[in-house]
Amino acid sequence: MYAKNFDETVTIDTIIKMTSPIIAIDKELCTGCGRCLEICPVEAIAGKPNTPHEVDTAVCILCGQCVQICSGYDAPDETFPTSRAERLEQRGMLPTVQEPLFAAHYRGDIHRVIEALQTPDMFTIVQCAPAVRVAIGEEFGMPYGALTPGKLSAALHALGFDRVYDTNFAADVTIMEEGAELIKRIQENGTLPMFTSCCPGWVKYLEDQHDDLLEHLSSCKSPQQMAGTLFKTYGAKIDQIDPARIFSVAVMPCTCKKFECERPEMNASGYQDVDLVITTRELAQLIKHAGIDFPALSDEDFDNPLGCYTGAGNIFGTTGGVMEAALRSACEMLTGTPLPDLELEYVRGDEGIRKAAIVHEGVALKVAIVAGLQHIDSVLEQIRSGEADFHFLEVMCCPLGCVSGGGQPKVLLPNQCLEAHIGRKSGLYAHDRSLAVRKSHDNPQVKKLYQDFLGEPLGHEAHHLLHTDHSHNRNLV
């Protein structure tokens, strides 16, 4: 799809990436039951009943919900043309992985992490999305939603990463930029409603199918990409290292983040901003491969300064979280008065479409939230027809946001999915409540970042590093 952009810099690595799709269905294991076809929010899967199904990679938004629902697997008492060892290798998985292999799967990238960790000259930095810390415990027999940020950080240190930073820090930065952008659009009669741009599947969907509405999309990069850019610029400066030596890994609950980090325009640092994305499951497999006893680990902190985060950054991992974090800051920025209560129950919930109106110190804001991309089209129609009266729209492709992402631990029995997703979501909110700082603009390290390096939100440097022109990106395709 982005072949043109690779023309000047084609390497074997990029060719491999382009020929190995991120989401695919294994013909040998697919029984053609059609459940993936039903769950796919963009109708990217096709196939006749009882025959192997296929993913249309041009339409697919890489959300990985098919991976989560698939129940066609390599049953131990059946034989398949491809051996298990070969299948693991084909999928880029570690040979020590014990779990059954399902037909719908994603491209594994764990070998490249191991390679980077073993390269002496490489300075390895890792970031973790909020939803990872409330799900990875499940891979080690812990209950749904077990909150383990300390063990997660300890495991990443034990694996040998030089810096264990956090996507949550960049989520706080995202609020600074996105909040400022929303206020600017409201005050200067810009395009409204403004859309969140953290979910890469949502961004791809807009580009693919509704490019007339790209003006609505916030120009902010996602927290993952902001983090990646800052690690190779500000982070490199702090540690006084050559950014060329940095290998930046992101651990994500999402399969589409693999696509996002490979987008050719994501190179504001002068390098590929995020070198590699692995999923929550892939990290769990690596931790087991390394023989680390995750549940027994003692808690460790994320590294300063780019691992410092607030409760607001942490709730990005669930539907309504970005909205809540943005409101906590935007209402205060607009009026100078903080919100009286930080628990914004009116934007929380699990319905596919939610709307709310906020009145604070004379400022009235209307917002809408979509969870699950299958619900989006009616909202987009309202916007086109001018019926939409809200200022800000948050969209997440997956049913309850990132906690239910395609890269999260697979819930084997679909009737337990809701319990798992709600458990993870509650874990995120509990973590938010327990943190001393709960508003992104109060994050001391974010303040320092602006003071020492970025200047103002939406300022020249911030614009160059943290924003992207979505409509321009589209024209390149």
Place this chain on the structure above:
Amino acid sequence: MNAFIIGDAELCIGCQACMIACARAHEQLPTAALNERETPFHSRVTVVNVPEVTVPVQCRQCEDAPCARSCPVEGIVQNNSHIEVVKEKCIGCKSCVLACPFGAIKVVEDTIVCSRIFMSASADTPQNRIEKPPFVVEKCDLCADCGTPACIDICPARALQLVDPDAMQQKVENRRKQNANRIRQYRSQLM
């Protein structure tokens, strides 16, 4: 009379969710550090997926069960309304596997029992021993210990049903009534 579970080939979509639910319902996690995906995935129901038909196949809980008859150690017994394998007695002879007319019995590695030690055929000293995982047989037990059979519960196509004596009686009575009506309706052709 025994109850049994049967699949509907018209409704089955072949997703294998029943197999996963079955494996999970019968699995005890050996250690807390493992996730539920990592224990061996033994299912007592098998979805037959061939071009002509897609349907789960499992034990019919036969009244005069050939598997129980063939077992030399009385390891397959009647337990309430189903036929049960007593794992502790099973010697892994596989007679029942061959005797079962439905192919519903599987030989599996028992994760709960520790491995057994045997003399190696090539051994000439007592030190030369080999470790063997314990294999036992497994088959559908109607989830007798845990309420509703897990396969029935999970099936997204509602293609599995539990046929217990009451349900069977009901079915048979309904069929008789239907037939009685038919006899009345087509009286002239029949008499």
